[in-house]
Amino acid sequence: MKQLYLCLLAISFGLFVQSRGQVPLKVIFDTDMGPDYDDVGAMAVLHSFADQGKIDIKAVMSSNAFDLTGPTIQILNEYFHRPGIPVGVPKGKALNYKSPFCWNEYLVARYPVKRKNYEDAVALYRKVLSEAADKSITIITVGFLTNLSDLLDSKADSSSNLTGRELVARKVRNLYCMGGRFPQGKEYNIRRDPLASKNVVDNWPASIYFLGFEVGIKILTGKEFLTDYSIKNSPIKDVNIIVLPQRDEDANGRMSWDQATVLAAVDNERKYFNVVRGDFLLNADGANSWKDNAEGNHYYFTPKASIEAITKAIKLLMYR
Numbered sequence: 001m002k003q004l005y006l007c008l009l010a011i012s013f014g015l016f017v018q019s020r021g022q023v024p025l026k027v028i029f030d031t032d033m034g035p036d037y038d039d040v041g042a043m044a045v046l047h048s049f050a051d052q053g054k055i056d057i058k059a060v061m062s063s064n065a066f067d068l069t070g071p072t073i074q075i076l077n078e079y080f081h082r083p084g085i086p087v088g089v090p091k092g093k094a095l096n097y098k099s100p101f102c103w104n105e106y107l108v109a110r111y112p113v114k115r116k117n118y119e120d121a122v123a124l125y126r127k128v129l130s131e132a133a134d135k136s137i138t139i140i141t142v143g144f145l146t147n148l149s150d151l152l153d154s155k156a157d158s159s160s161n162l163t164g165r166e167l168v169a170r171k172v173r174n175l176y177c178m179g180g181r182f183p184q185g186k187e188y189n190i191r192r193d194p195l196a197s198k199n200v201v202d203n204w205p206a207s208i209y210f211l212g213f214e215v216g217i218k219i220l221t222g223k224e225f226l227t228d229y230s231i232k233n234s235p236i237k238d239v240n241i242i243v244l245p246q247r248d249e250d251a252n253g254r255m256s257w258d259q260a261t262v263l264a265a266v267d268n269e270r271k272y273f274n275v276v277r278g279d280f281l282l283n284a285d286g287a288n289s290w291k292d293n294a295e296g297n298h299y300y301f302t303p304k305a306s307i308e309a310i311t312k313a314i315k316l317l318m319y320r
């Protein structure tokens, strides 16, 4: 009888996983959470996928030394009812950028959080990776590649005897990166910390999927927050209401690079995006170019669905 019960349990679990279409991706999310505000929308998309069982958020990292990025991430994790997600911030050399519209300051004043101490991002990466099953971790980065470069260069510590590069090779499945411009050009995340970008692009021992500038620039979101009164006390809405009307270029909505990258990472059935395989070539000035290569370790996304369909999908996940 016990065996029959266990069989039924196994079958129902199998059907449960099958019915949801996929096993949740174990994700570490890395964001600059300051200069631009598409990171805020991306956090909403990330948590919506977590609510749907498609993502299990293992940690969120800031790649920006601005001291309100940690609290801002915590505010968003608490808003989406996941206050215990570990949060890492850069404790070594890192860029320090904030928005001239001071939306981090607004959020920190309006939504006080109890957590005051944020872990060292590289140490937290090493801890989460060391505790994970082999090839089980997906990293999504929508900011500078500073933490990932430092992770690659990290040495054995109390979490693991492996070097950072060995840990990544063993534990990471894929890296999704909002970065670059295709087939060539300059893009903010890559060129701001070009040495870190170069180290990651050249030495990452797993596949990297890039979502380029040319995709996110066409996806405009956030405008509806200005007239939607059904969403209340939402930090996502607050940030859009603060910044969007102050920028002429956002009159029809904010460009949504970071949200699109999260969507692409979860889009394993290639409903919204196709990929081109090859080699990401990074120049000394921070510009990139591309070489098609059937054996390459790099990919970039091209829209498969219409921009309207991608925009609609992101809005459904983001407006909360």
Ligand SMILES: [Ca+2]
Binding pocket: 031, 032, 033, 036, 038, 039, 142, 143, 258
């Ligand atoms: Ca960003």
